[in-house]
Amino acid sequence: MDDYILSCQDLTVSFKDSEPPVLRGLTLGVRENEFLVILGPGQCGKTVFLNCLAGLQLPTEGAVYYRHNKVVGPGRERGVVFQKYALFPWQTVLGNVAWGLKSQGVSKEKRRAIALKYIQLVGLSGFENAYPQTLSGGMKQRVGLARAYATGPKVLLMDEPFGALDAQTRYAMENELLILWEKEKRTVIFVTNNIEEAVFLGDRVILMSARPGRIKIEREILIPHPRSYTDPTFLALRQEISAETDLAL
Amino acid sequence: MSKTDPTSEVVGPEILSQRMGRGSPSPSSIELSTSAQLAPPKDRGGSKSGLLYFFHQFLRREYLSIISLIVFLLAWEGVCYFKIIGPYQLVPPTTVLKVFILKLTQVNPDGAYLWAHALSSLGLALLGFLGAALIGVPLGLFMGWYTRLNLVVRPIFDLIRPIPPIAWIPLAILWLGIGVKAKAYIIFLASFVPCVINSFTGIRLTNPILARVARVHGASDFTVFLKIGLPSAIPMIFNGLRLSLNAAWTTLVAAELVAASQGLGFMIQMGRRLARPDIVIVGMLTIGVLGALLSWGLSKAESHFVSSRRLT
Ligand SMILES: Nc1ncnc2c1ncn2[C@@H]1O[C@H](COP(=O)(O)OP(=O)(O)OP(=O)(O)O)[C@@H](O)[C@H]1O
Numbered sequence: 001m002d003d004y005i006l007s008c009q010d011l012t013v014s015f016k017d018s019e020p021p022v023l024r025g026l027t028l029g030v031r032e033n034e035f036l037v038i039l040g041p042g043q044c045g046k047t048v049f050l051n052c053l054a055g056l057q058l059p060t061e062g063a064v065y066y067r068h069n070k071v072v073g074p075g076r077e078r079g080v081v082f083q084k085y086a087l088f089p090w091q092t093v094l095g096n097v098a099w100g101l102k103s104q105g106v107s108k109e110k111r112r113a114i115a116l117k118y119i120q121l122v123g124l125s126g127f128e129n130a131y132p133q134t135l136s137g138g139m140k141q142r143v144g145l146a147r148a149y150a151t152g153p154k155v156l157l158m159d160e161p162f163g164a165l166d167a168q169t170r171y172a173m174e175n176e177l178l179i180l181w182e183k184e185k186r187t188v189i190f191v192t193n194n195i196e197e198a199v200f201l202g203d204r205v206i207l208m209s210a211r212p213g214r215i216k217i218e219r220e221i222l223i224p225h226p227r228s229y230t231d232p233t234f235l236a237l238r239q240e241i242s243a244e245t246d247l248a249l
Numbered sequence: 250m251s252k253t254d255p256t257s258e259v260v261g262p263e264i265l266s267q268r269m270g271r272g273s274p275s276p277s278s279i280e281l282s283t284s285a286q287l288a289p290p291k292d293r294g295g296s297k298s299g300l301l302y303f304f305h306q307f308l309r310r311e312y313l314s315i316i317s318l319i320v321f322l323l324a325w326e327g328v329c330y331f332k333i334i335g336p337y338q339l340v341p342p343t344t345v346l347k348v349f350i351l352k353l354t355q356v357n358p359d360g361a362y363l364w365a366h367a368l369s370s371l372g373l374a375l376l377g378f379l380g381a382a383l384i385g386v387p388l389g390l391f392m393g394w395y396t397r398l399n400l401v402v403r404p405i406f407d408l409i410r411p412i413p414p415i416a417w418i419p420l421a422i423l424w425l426g427i428g429v430k431a432k433a434y435i436i437f438l439a440s441f442v443p444c445v446i447n448s449f450t451g452i453r454l455t456n457p458i459l460a461r462v463a464r465v466h467g468a469s470d471f472t473v474f475l476k477i478g479l480p481s482a483i484p485m486i487f488n489g490l491r492l493s494l495n496a497a498w499t500t501l502v503a504a505e506l507v508a509a510s511q512g513l514g515f516m517i518q519m520g521r522r523l524a525r526p527d528i529v530i531v532g533m534l535t536i537g538v539l540g541a542l543l544s545w546g547l548s549k550a551e552s553h554f555v556s557s558r559r560l561t
């Protein structure tokens with residue numbers, strides 16, 4: 001457990017006693033600055049798992065650890081990018097990105113400076129004063145990324161951040177996420193139900209099964225970035241993972 | 250206890266958003282809708298600017314309503330002219346207008362100028378309404394956020410809620426005498442209920458994901474309440490305020506049954522006692538027009554407040 005920045009031990013979550021648990025006996029360690037992808041079909045408990053890591057959901061059994069400390073609630077060192085965009089509609093892009101900093105008591109000028117930096121990093125310069133409703137899906141999720149980055153977390157938890165985007169925007173966003181990640185290395189735990197996205201992004205992919213949610217297989221992906229969808233190794237890996245799942249390709 | 254409260258006082262969020270859509274369109278849709286409405290389908294080369302053009306367009310859009318109104322007034326005038334209904338039951342619109350103008354400068358026969366009646370009624374309604382808003386809105390919000398408080402307050406609230414405000418009149422007189430206090434109290438009760446229920450429902454509609462975002466950033470429960478719950482509830486709060494204002498204004502006449510010497514409700518009563526339908530009708534129409542103006546003012550304030558803060 002020593003090498004892991006975030007880990008969980010025998011994590012079990014059940015909401016109703018009458019049903020099988022949503023997650024059962026999940027044990028996992030995440031290395032510092034790793035890009036870990038969690039791949040799983042819909043409704044297999046990916047969001048519940050991420051919520052546990054974020055401290056938003058307390059496990060029925062087992063525990064989550066940040067380094068050596070047991071996680072008992074949300075913490076500044078863990079940032080979240082949510083599945084639906086989850087932007088505050090009454091705040092501008094700047095307001096949304098700076099929101100977390102405000103609740104941490106950062107001074108106004110500093111908040112602005114930090115927020116502007118990340119708005120620029122995600123390529124939204126010029127939209128600081130726009131409201132979320134006026135943004136496209138891709139832009140909204142850029143704001144979500146900037147907001148999660150702005151508070152300076154060590155670990156970023158991303159819940160299908162590009163799930164609602166069209167294929168082209170999605171591909172562009174995947175690339176930009178990697179660029180951002182190279183620029184500002186963080187530990188990323190990225191949840192998706194898309195095999196190609198998983199193989200394209202991850203240093204390591206964890207495949208989850210549904211009801212109860214468990215780790216089915218685990219693969220290190222050593223293909224260097226930038227990866228190509230048509231690279232033979234890429235295709236082989238995609239084939240291998242999809243053989244293990246009932247996910248549609 | 251169910252999460253949302255399906256009662257008549259609550260207008261569902263779909264209806265609300267429709268209303269919002271009309272009341273406070275986003276800047277882009279303002280442009281779209283006005284240009285769509287104002288652009289004539291066939292440009293006949295008339296003057297496109299100025300009052301005439303505007304008037305022309307207004308007629309084009311509203312002519313059916315205007316015709317309907319004119320027909321109604323003519324029918325009314327006719328009914329009186331041909332004595333289908335006698336002058337002691339109904340007076341024609343022309344007389345109503347005459348009496349209306351007369352009442353602005355004359356205290357007879359009911360003892361006060363029309364504007365004095367109106368001011369007195371307005372003051373009373375606003376007093377009750379503001380009191381209800383100041384207490385009811387926070388109460389509803391807290392009840393919606395803190396389950397414990399809801400469990401404590403709910404049974405009492407549910408017991409009092411179905412009692413019509415008018416049924417409080419005897420007690421109000423016993424407790425508060427026959428002055429302004431008793432009347433304001435009755436109006437307060439009438440407008441209190443929608444304030445509470447709508448604020449309650451509004452804050453229950455808070456998107457749990459937004460609350461989670463705040464919690465991830467380390468916000469305390471009370472901060473989440475203030476920064477996420479409150480803005481999420483604003484549209485429903487305004488909805489409640491509108492219903493409250495309505496309730497306050499419609500309870501006015503009943504409240505002024507309590508030994509009044511002024512007020513529009515009192516004026517109507519006097520009109521009945523003196524067998525003066527003209528006075529009754531002038532009073533009724535004044536109540537109607539002022540009520541419409543109040544609602545209009547509130548929705549103006551609402552659309553300004555809500556749209557400038559992007560709360561919908
Ligand atoms: N608070 C809760 N109470 C009861 N059941 C819940 C709760 N949260 C999640 N579940 C159940 O857990 C299961 C997994 O939900 P979860 O949202 O984690 O799936 P997911 O893998 O994220 O799905 P998707 O791909 O659609 O996002 C669902 O069947 C859901 O009904």
Ligand SMILES: [Mg+2]
Nearest residue numbers: 046047083159
């Ligand atoms: Mg999910």
